[in-house]
Amino acid sequence: MAKTVSALDERSFPSTVLHVREGGQGVALDIRDFNLWYGSAQALYDVSMGVQRGAVTALIGPSGCGKSTLLRSINRMNDLIDELTVSGSILVGGEDIYGGSTDVIALRKRMGMVFQKPNPFAMSIYDNVVYPLRVDGVSSRRVLDETCERALKGAALWNEVKDRLQQSALGLSGGQQQRLCIARAIAADPEVLLMDEPCSALDPIATARIEELISELKGNYSIVIVTHNMQQAARVSDNTAFMYLGRLIEYGGTDDMFTRPRSSRTEDYITGRFG
Amino acid sequence: MSQQHTVREFDTELGDIRGAVLEMGRLAGGQALSAVKALLSGDVGRAHFIIEDDRRIDALQSEVEDKVFRIIARRQPVAHDLRLVIGAMRIANDLERIGDLGKNVAKRVLALDSPPHRRLVPGINRLRELVVMQLDAVMNAYAQENADAAEQVWRLDVEIDSTYTSLFRELLTYMMEDPRNIGSCAHLLFCAKNMERIGDHVTNIAETVIYMVTGELPQEERPKTDKTSLMPIE
Numbered sequence: 001m002a003k004t005v006s007a008l009d010e011r012s013f014p015s016t017v018l019h020v021r022e023g024g025q026g027v028a029l030d031i032r033d034f035n036l037w038y039g040s041a042q043a044l045y046d047v048s049m050g051v052q053r054g055a056v057t058a059l060i061g062p063s064g065c066g067k068s069t070l071l072r073s074i075n076r077m078n079d080l081i082d083e084l085t086v087s088g089s090i091l092v093g094g095e096d097i098y099g100g101s102t103d104v105i106a107l108r109k110r111m112g113m114v115f116q117k118p119n120p121f122a123m124s125i126y127d128n129v130v131y132p133l134r135v136d137g138v139s140s141r142r143v144l145d146e147t148c149e150r151a152l153k154g155a156a157l158w159n160e161v162k163d164r165l166q167q168s169a170l171g172l173s174g175g176q177q178q179r180l181c182i183a184r185a186i187a188a189d190p191e192v193l194l195m196d197e198p199c200s201a202l203d204p205i206a207t208a209r210i211e212e213l214i215s216e217l218k219g220n221y222s223i224v225i226v227t228h229n230m231q232q233a234a235r236v237s238d239n240t241a242f243m244y245l246g247r248l249i250e251y252g253g254t255d256d257m258f259t260r261p262r263s264s265r266t267e268d269y270i271t272g273r274f275g
Numbered sequence: 276m277s278q279q280h281t282v283r284e285f286d287t288e289l290g291d292i293r294g295a296v297l298e299m300g301r302l303a304g305g306q307a308l309s310a311v312k313a314l315l316s317g318d319v320g321r322a323h324f325i326i327e328d329d330r331r332i333d334a335l336q337s338e339v340e341d342k343v344f345r346i347i348a349r350r351q352p353v354a355h356d357l358r359l360v361i362g363a364m365r366i367a368n369d370l371e372r373i374g375d376l377g378k379n380v381a382k383r384v385l386a387l388d389s390p391p392h393r394r395l396v397p398g399i400n401r402l403r404e405l406v407v408m409q410l411d412a413v414m415n416a417y418a419q420e421n422a423d424a425a426e427q428v429w430r431l432d433v434e435i436d437s438t439y440t441s442l443f444r445e446l447l448t449y450m451m452e453d454p455r456n457i458g459s460c461a462h463l464l465f466c467a468k469n470m471e472r473i474g475d476h477v478t479n480i481a482e483t484v485i486y487m488v489t490g491e492l493p494q495e496e497r498p499k500t501d502k503t504s505l506m507p508i509e
Contacts, residue, residue, distance in 0.1 A: 231351055258353045260490025271356045272285065273278040 028222035058237035112185030118177035155183035175206025306377035435474035
């Protein structure tokens with residue numbers, strides 16, 4: 001594919017500063033030289049990064065930097081957009097999800113996704129949680145019950161809703177709805193949890209609950225979270241990737257990124273000196 | 276930093292902290308210099324003044340701490356900003372101790388009934404010169420955020436140590452020569468030790484400046500030549 005001529009000055013972008021170990025068993029997702037175009041507009045440039053298994057990886061950067069685009073590329077949500085082209089690869093378990101033979105539906109089952117605004121379905125709490133299993137054809141009441149309880153416990157919501165599982169999910173508070181969406185995402189037992197600004201519509205207490213939940217879930221799941229809130233990235237993540245104008249500028253351990261980043265762009269962004 | 280913060284008030288607050296630390300450095304340096312002058316001239320009036328004046332350094336240290344707590348609580352500084360505010364607090368701590376050590380020299384002026392023997396004056400003066408020069412240099416390195424300059428200060432502490440060691444030997448000799456010297460020499464030994472300790476705090480400050488600027492501490496062991504604690508008395 002011919003690359004679109006970019007208005008950006010390539011020389012002003014040195015290659016990514018990486019200080020996260022790459023490759024090996026510890027990688028849940030291996031993103032290699034990934035480029036993405038919306039029509040003729042390039043949104044991602046040569047992104048290469050390994051997402052550590054069982055860890056929380058935060059994607060940060062100013063609006064329009066490509067962090068949500070990258071997140072949505074991981075479960076091929078961007079496929080819904082017309083005139084989308086990509087190059088490079090994203091490997092999950094050694095398999096390229098952009099390879100010709102990938103079953104997109106099967107892929108998305110391995111990737112739980114949580115969005116900015118809680119989006120429970122207009123059905124009962126129970127039906128919401130077991131929805132992915134029903135879609136998959138599971139009908140055993142025992143399996144569904146067990147999964148519902150496990151997922152709600154996993155999402156730290158069980159105690160609050162166990163006595164009203166048949167009530168509408170829409171009656172829950174915003175924070176509860178978001179935890180319900182996390183329960184629904186983990187019900188299918190995915191390998192990776194993708195979170196796109198999961199707390200931006202929540203108050204600080206509900207946000208703290210979700211952050212607590214994220215730290216409980218890591219280990220069992222590899223979590224990739226997009227956030228505008230840098231303090232949140234600093235609080236919840238193990239690794240942080242800073243993106244700017246479609247490029248991965250710096251990727252490293254969160255402790256390092258927030259105490260001594262190596263790129264001056266990262267420094268300027270996280271210290272609030274941008275623009 | 277190349278750019279200002281989007282929230283400019285943040286820059287003003289960081290500037291205030293830095294200003295208070297620099298003022299502390301100026302006072303602490305003046306204190307050390309003045310204390311040694313009082314010692315050499317037996318100037319009791321000056322000694323009293325120094326002892327009183329140490330309060331200003333203490334007050335500035337509290338001010339720096341207050342400002343640092345406030346900026347952490349309200350602005351959650353990260354990266355270089357975080358290193359700056361934590362560095363300022365650590366440096367203020369070292370400067371407060373330097374002030375105390377100067378004050379202690381001044382107190383000993385009151386205890387000594389006469390200025391030290393003139394044979395000791397060059398050694399004490401040399402130590403004072405080195406200490407004040409090093410403190411000045413490290414505060415300049417802080418003001419300019421110059422890690423190379425701070426590293427130079429860090430390496431030069433050996434000179435203070437060796438000057439102190441020779442003064443220590445000299446004082447021992449006088450004490451052995453005539454036991455009537457022991458009282459005054461013991462006080463002078465403490466004064467010399469205080470100056471050497473100021474040198475150690477200056478070295479701490481140099482390390483803090485290096486960390487503030489680069490995010491790394493010096494890899495090597497700290498140069499150390501004060502071996503008086505292991506020195507046998509023949």
